[in-house]
Amino acid sequence: MPGDAIQQxxxxxxxxxxxxxxxxxxxxxxxDGAYVNLGWxxxxxxxxxxxxxxxxxxxxxxxxxxxxxxxxxxxKISIRWTR
Amino acid sequence: MGRRxxxxxxxxxxxxxxxxxxxxxxxASFFHQADAxxxxxxxxxxxxxxxxxxxxxxxDLSNWKIPGAKGSGGIGGAMDxxxxxxxxxxxxxxxxxxxxxxxxxxxxxxxTCLACVDTIVTDLAVIDVKPEGLILREMAHxxxxxxxxxxxxxxxxxxxxxxxxxxx
Numbered sequence: 001m002p003g004d005a006i007q008q009x010x011x012x013x014x015x016x017x018x019x020x021x022x023x024x025x026x027x028x029x030x031x032d033g034a035y036v037n038l039g040w041x042x043x044x045x046x047x048x049x050x051x052x053x054x055x056x057x058x059x060x061x062x063x064x065x066x067x068x069x070x071x072x073x074x075x076k077i078s079i080r081w082t083r
Numbered sequence: 084m085g086r087r088x089x090x091x092x093x094x095x096x097x098x099x100x101x102x103x104x105x106x107x108x109x110x111a112s113f114f115h116q117a118d119a120x121x122x123x124x125x126x127x128x129x130x131x132x133x134x135x136x137x138x139x140x141x142x143d144l145s146n147w148k149i150p151g152a153k154g155s156g157g158i159g160g161a162m163d164x165x166x167x168x169x170x171x172x173x174x175x176x177x178x179x180x181x182x183x184x185x186x187x188x189x190x191x192x193x194x195t196c197l198a199c200v201d202t203i204v205t206d207l208a209v210i211d212v213k214p215e216g217l218i219l220r221e222m223a224h225x226x227x228x229x230x231x232x233x234x235x236x237x238x239x240x241x242x243x244x245x246x247x248x249x250x251x
Contacts, residue, residue: 014225046174047099
């Protein structure tokens with residue numbers, strides 16, 4: 001449809017990044033060999049984009065699972081320490 | 084750690100901060116949570132990348148609680164990490180779902196850490212937090228500095244022609 005093409009062009013002309021693209025851009029900010037901590041949310045996607053640059057990455061925030069467990073007592077989410 | 088695990092190769096003893104199964108790269112290691120806290124509090128982290136609810140023009144970060152919102156409110160290790168990391172990058176959407184700016188003059192949500200943010204990466208721009216203010220470094224394709232400024236609650240400094248965001 002010609003209309004679709006125009007619509008697509010309009011979207012391309014001025015678009016917002018996806019969460020993945022934000023992570024991809026942020027990955028460029030990491031220096032090679034740095035010790036990096038990734039929080040949860042968008043930062044969590046960064047590991048997918050920085051393999052070539054191979055920084056050292058540690059994860060955090062197992063507290064989230066305590067919170068999740070507190071929010072959903074019925075679901076009985078088990079807490080696992082993962083660092 | 085490496086990329087996220089594909090279907091079939093998941094090992095739930097190897098998960099990231101959001102409990103998504105990940106792969107390991109050669110040289111990967113596991114360590115105790117107490118050691119992880121020691122790393123962040125002892126200033127051994129080079130870079131931390133955190134999500135954010137609000138960032139102020141002075142680099143204050145609020146990222147753990149939205150007052151009144153159901154289900155938010157666990158600060159976790161964010162306070163230690165934000166204070167301890169040598170460089171702090173915040174990744175977030177430029178505005179809330181309602182269109183309100185998340186980069187503001189001063190944070191109205193409970194704070195995580197004062198004057199800690201070095202760089203903000205949003206879906207619209209890359210912004211550096213400097214003593215003189217918020218420096219607009221890059222913008223998403225098709226946006227002008229004025230348009231980004233309209234969606235920002237604090238003054239942005241656009242020094243020269245702002246390049247488009249690069250991905251490699």
